[in-house]
Amino acid sequence: MEQVEQExxxxxxIVVPLFTxxxxxxxxxxxxxxxxxxxxxxxxxxxxxxxxxREQVEVERTAIGKPIDSVPPVREEGDTIIVPVVEEVLVVxxxxxxxxEVRIRRVHKTERHQERVTLRKQEAQxxxxxxxxxxxxxxx
Numbered sequence: 001m002e003q004v005e006q007e008x009x010x011x012x013x014i015v016v017p018l019f020t021x022x023x024x025x026x027x028x029x030x031x032x033x034x035x036x037x038x039x040x041x042x043x044x045x046x047x048x049x050x051x052x053x054r055e056q057v058e059v060e061r062t063a064i065g066k067p068i069d070s071v072p073p074v075r076e077e078g079d080t081i082i083v084p085v086v087e088e089v090l091v092v093x094x095x096x097x098x099x100x101e102v103r104i105r106r107v108h109k110t111e112r113h114q115e116r117v118t119l120r121k122q123e124a125q126x127x128x129x130x131x132x133x134x135x136x137x138x139x140x
Contacts, residue, residue: 034129041122052113058105064098071096080105 072084083102088094 031131034131036127036129038125038127039122040125041120043118043120045116046119048113048115048117050113051110054109054111056107056109058107060103060105062101062103064100066098067095068098069096072098 068086071086074084075082081104083104084098085100085102086096087099089097
């Protein structure tokens with residue numbers, strides 16, 4: 001008999017109820033504030049102070065007047081370009097005579113240049129505005 005009681009105790013079932021909670025989430029847009037953005041353009045004069053380089057040429061003609069056998073080439077001596085100018089002269093025989101040379105020299109000058117220029121600059125102002133009471137009261 002003891003064995004039967006032990007078997008009944010072992011086969012006895014206990015029912016435990018289980019519960020589950022569920023939630024549904026939704027979103028909506030709620031207007032809290034508004035902003036107004038406006039731009040202002042200001043002008044300001046600035047002084048431009050820069051070194052400018054200018055290149056000029058000086059032309060110098062040098063009379064030569066000596067007979068030559070062939071036309072000399074254009075050549076450079078330092079910063080001077082020498083361009084020979086020849087002409088034919090009729091004599092008992094024909095000869096080339098170096099009539100002149102044209103000397104072209106580069107001259108670099110540096111000078112200070114100042115000029116007033118107007119620069120424009122924009123700035124943005126942001127203003128927060130409250131939402132109207134009728135729209136906000138329905139969302140509380």
